[in-house]
Amino acid sequence: MSDASNKTRRERWIRPLPERVVNKIAAGEVIERPSAVVKELVENSLDAGADRIDIVVEKSGVKLIRIVDNGCGIPEEQIEIAFGRHATSKISAFDDLETLGSYGFRGEALPSIASVSRLRMVSRPAAQAAGTEIIYEGGVLQSCQPTAAAVGTVVEAGDLFYNTPARRKFLKTETTEARHISRLATAMAIGRPKVGFSLKMNGRVVFNLPAGQSLAERVGVLLGGGRKFLSFAFEGGLVTVEGCIGAPDVVQNNRNGQYLFINGRYVFAPMLSHAFVAGYGELIVPGGFPIGALLLSIEPTEIDVNVHPSKTEIKLSRDREVHDAVVAAIRDALRQDSVIPELSSGATMRPESDSRHGNTNRGSGAHVIAGIGSSPPAATEFLSELYQSTKLDNSGAAEPNPATVDTETGEILEKPESTVSSGTEREHGPSAGFRLVGRFSDLYLLMQAGDDLYIVDQHTAHERVLYEEVLRQIEANSASAQTLLFPVQLELSPEQLSLFESAAGIFQRSGFTVAPFGGRMVNIEAVPAIGRARSPEKMLRHVLDDILGLRKSGHDMIKAMAQSIACRSAVMAGDRLSDEEARHLVERLLRCDDRYSCPHGRPTFIRISREDLDRRFGRD
Template identity: 35%
Template sequence: MPATPPIIRQLPDQIANQIAAGEVVERPAAVVKELAENALDAGATRIVIRLEDGGRRLVEVEDDGHGMRPDDLALAVSRHATSKLIDADDLFRIATLGFRGEALPSIAGVSEFTIASRPHDATQGHELRLNGDTPNGSGPCAMSPGTRVTVRNLFWNVPARLKFLKSEAAESGHVTDQVMRLALSHPRVAFRLEIQGRAVIDQPANETLEARVRALFGATVADRLLSVHANADTMQIAGFVAHPQEAKPTTKRQFVFLNGRYVKDRLLLAAVREGFRGFLEPRLHGAVFLHLDLDPSQVDVNVHPTKSEVRFRREGEVFALVRNALQKALATNAGGFSLLPTTNETTSSGVIQRTIVRPLPATTPTVVVQERYIPEASGLPPAARVAESTESYRATRLATAVPLSNAEGNRPRAPDPGPRTAPSKIRRVLQLNRMYLLIETTDGIRLVDQHALHEKALLLALDPTISDLVANGRQELLVPITVNLLAHELAQVVPLLAELARVGLIADALSPTQLVVRAYPVILKRTNWARFFADLAQDPVPAQATATLSERIAHSAACHAAVKAGQELSPEEQWELARLLERFEGLENCPHGRPTTLDLGWDELARRFQR
């Protein structure tokens, strides 16, 4: 006999609200987004966000907007109650950031929730308190005009959602990213973000977009901004694109705003990617800060729970506007940046060709070629190591505190199984354009990226799995090194300082934008500390992940100690690098995954010349 089918029941409001909250309130950053967007819709000119424990314990958003009367407060926390829609047609001409009336009841359903508000013409405010949909009192309160929403113990009644939250540093980072997007989308509104009582972002009102980019991303990026402006019919795009030399292997610095709303729409991101075509390697992503304005009736923002994706009526025109505006700005102002035409393919003989981007000076560049003919590689003295103490490596050239071979210290790790990188015999070594080595071997010719090769070899010489990287010594500083960071970067680094101390890197926060390094492992003596901590902030490792931090430090040591692109090498230094191919296996790719060598055999070369 078949089992009795389950009976369909109407879900209680509490469960329905928790389901809805799962779509809208993914993490504390989503709470900040919804509350701040409500504040912007209310005409706020100043928004203050306070965060504790990554948002688990407290998320508070306070604004100076229009405010609400007591009767409106009760409606505000009711599902599908909104002041932004009157009829169904309004859904197709939305000009506000919020419109569904879901955010406040969704947030209230999974937290201890308090909302207080005061209109500008009232003498006092009124507050309403709820615990997971259950009213917990209301009454008058003293406050400035505007609205204040306090969210405590987020997900206290949804433990399954609570356990999916990341570390305090990670969640604080998501909130910081969210506030940065809001600050860039509305540069005329003041934003302040406080994490554990410390101001991480504090931007005044009435700023230009350029000034806000400078404050949030620093002078290095701001000084290299290229203006973008174009319009077509009812569409207009304005903003900035950073010079291609500021490109990074991440899309975190691509900000596209549609009618004041941050969107991560596939069509717009594809248009940005096409706009950079011909100016960047495929693995790199340029920074953009673009505001796209168009008639609200030409776009549907009601297609995604977080409104991050949209649907355009005239997709082709929008795509062309964004792409062409970027292409024009880069072609006009990028200072001769161009793409060298090569074929992106791997031939049957294993010849790898890849697209390379490099800046072209105003004058014809001089290619630096240094040559050393070596009759027999075996007749040369063996390369002992690449280290600061190696006489052949000048202090300003390949100096590093990390020996490549040391029986007692940094013993090379066992490489992954794979083909050996080294050619059978080296006959000739040349440096090309201060960036590459051309090596003639008995099997053919090999092109080598000098920085990538040296970096990978140095990394193989280290053991980043050890929890204490001070085996080679730790440098204690009488005068600490002061490191300047952006406020949001330091906010993400501070929770990791205790773990950094476990691997020998001692640093303390001095102010919201400064920290001091008091001691570090000797292997990091050539580290650019501002870049190291900025990179750590961009991709923070989980708290209590000492092994991961150790590996990050090893990568940093290898990168900063390796020879640089653009560095001229003596014949001895060229030979030393070439011999690394004989000493290590697994050098085919750098630590970032890019190829270090390109090979062309004699047979393939003869075939290419039709011999």
């Protein structure tokens, strides 16, 4: 028998806990560490409409946290109520959460903080001539009296966790707790650039920011350190994203530089962090994390903030769509003319190394970002021009060597000997929109259009072409299959097998004919005909693994399938394309819905303008 069951009947009597005990227990969840006090109090100040918030912290918050705001204040007769459990002015019914416009709603922050500290609040609404001072110790009211005060609220929480020794013991070192506080305060200041903020820690001013700033100004001061950022605004159907993000060469090896907000709320959201990185595609080094802030606005009905007392976790009803929108927003922003890695004076072309090809060019990135938002998307203009002229080029006798790329499937059917020599194949004329002027490393196709040089990555370009094609085929159930003369068997891992079984229909529609063969063995009878014939076992294994990975990061099944087949079938670095194949690849790329990047988000081409070259050679 346990000790508990040995207790007397009287001791086991069920009765409500005293409010002070409840508050202390709740404080365990809401107030995990000193930075949580800062968060709760600053959120209260923001909810009170303050446009100036000053934060003072001593001894990493354990000795003192003082928040001063110029918000609406609390009327004298309500100040004690504010410290009551579940007392809030922000909602009055559960349904109000559906349209929540405030940070707070649980009515537990003040009683929780008061129960684990010595707390003093002075508050005065504008309509009152004087303020009210209220003092609690360990949740017990000590005094409540009128006092002279400025409009707004001051809260001082001292001796944090003095009466919960276990919690105090578990606090990390002073430096760690201080770091949490400065990160949190930084986040709050980034999330609300219009509000003036200051943070003073142990007598030192960490930052002091005026009200009315833009996101770019805030990020510049708080995260900048002379580094370059790009600002953008993106309107999706479900979500709008305002962002200020680092140039692709401004990376670090952890996610600490990422500040994510949903409807003004600073959140911890692995799904958004993933999208943040995914938006850069391979513009950043593998393992590198971009930095910056993303402020998402989503209909309140689409989110649930009532997941955890600290409210830093949020549930999104359509998280995949939000993920994809964020990826698209970042990709679009980086794709703007001057941001696509470009050879500009003083900057290098590709800011990060490409691990496959080992070309490490770490530029300052300074020019990569210059002029963002102001210059028109010249690449777009070029491409529509290019598309026009391509069509002209192929429309008649001017074409010396007709196409051998299957324009429906992207399949390169044969490799005719080219009659086009690098750099000299066309005369200038109205129909000579672009010329293949060379290739580099059996990977990059060098095209000239007007005065600009375009460098096309043959792999990413082909991936994009095949991706859109495969997607269409799967959706229309029209993928052609290549039947194997000799079927091959393959043993799948349990994870691969269960994926295959759950998505057999999609595999079938994509051109795979794969039948169970006992145990975890399968018999491969046909593979998608698109792209180049590779080992069928490798193809299936790779596709299964790719899809498993993509599904984990929230991709839709059909898109994941198309992405994988495209990637595994596209021409690779090292595959030598004939001039004709190269030109037709570009032509097909121009027909794509999204021609600027491959499905992973890597650019399909970059532009180097004549002007840039001239500048670099000192010709301007």
